[in-house]
Amino acid sequence: MNRASLILIALAAGVVATAAARPAAPQPSAWQWDLPEGIAPPPVPADNPMSQAKVDLGRRLFYDADLSIDGTMACSNCHNQRRGFADSTRTRPGVHGDAGRRNVQGLANVSYLSPLTWGDTRLTTLEQQAMVPVFGDDPVEMGMLGQDAELARRLSADGCYRAMFLAAFPETGGRVDTPAVAKALAAFQRTLLSFDSPVDRRQRGDAGALTAEAKRGEALFGAHCASCHAGQDFTDRQFHALEDPAAAMTDTGLAHATGQASDRGRYRTPSLRNVALTGPYWHDGSVESMGEAIARHARVLPGNVLTQERERQDIIAFLHGLTDQRFATDPRFAYPDGICLAYRAD
Incomplete structure (x- = not known):
């Protein structure tokens, strides 16, 4: 079974839940998009409505290396704000030294882009994509495949996280699990909007x-x-082959996901x-x-x-x-120093 299928199954199952049930918290308030006139808000899944608490949680998770098996890699290691949430290396190796397959793309307006990656038409939502670097094994990036329980244990041990999950997901009593992590990361990424160039x-x-x-x-x-x-x-969000497909031996592009010879060497614009x-x-x-x-x-x-x-x-x-220099320096997207002061920690 391939990496994407494993991730989708894990998200659907939602089997890891370690936080104890808590009293219901107030429902999140409606989200207000900060967009120029004439720009429509990005699509938001019905089962993952936006809220400030959810965005705050996703932002803290984005910068937290506890999402990697050895505590050395956060999402932000590869997606650096001052580089447009991209990376300065050709391809970033994973926590075990596995070579990265593809160059890290920037995250500006990623909420409008679907499909989301260089070479996989199946990854169409940020909730799906958020789990690929964390749990994927083709290649290994953050190395957490099969470690859902360990991830939930780590996060649940932190009083600030317990309070933040409760505020972000009052409907589940603040349950700390893999689907909630994916939803929070996706919510934060939907705020990475760039329209001031x-x-x-x-x-x-x-x-x-x-x-x-x-x-x-x-x-x-x-x-x-x-x-x-x-x-x-x-x-155009389409997949094109810019060079001789026969030369695509190490990385076959879209064909790696589809298995179709006609997709060899094709990558999303x-x-x-x-x-x-x-x-x-x-x-x-x-x-x-x-x-x-x-x-x-x-x-x-x-x-x-x-x-x-x-x-x-x-x-x-x-x-x-x-x-967009404002995007590259916006404090709302930076490391969330002191964010726990806004949440009850027990």
């Missing part, structure tokens, strides 16, 4: 938000790149939000710079004529215009 501000009417160079790059991008890097998050922060690039992190990435596209896509250095520099200027 110069390109966003230009689209909202700020004519001076982009330099002349970036405006030239915007036109070139629209002509040569936007068929795949489309929409508000600059991805990554979002370009905060792309200047999220390098290195390509599914395997083998491209060090945006200029190299543009040149590589020009080599492998028929009809792509971006061969002139000035054209590349103009597009790079436009791509820098996708950097």
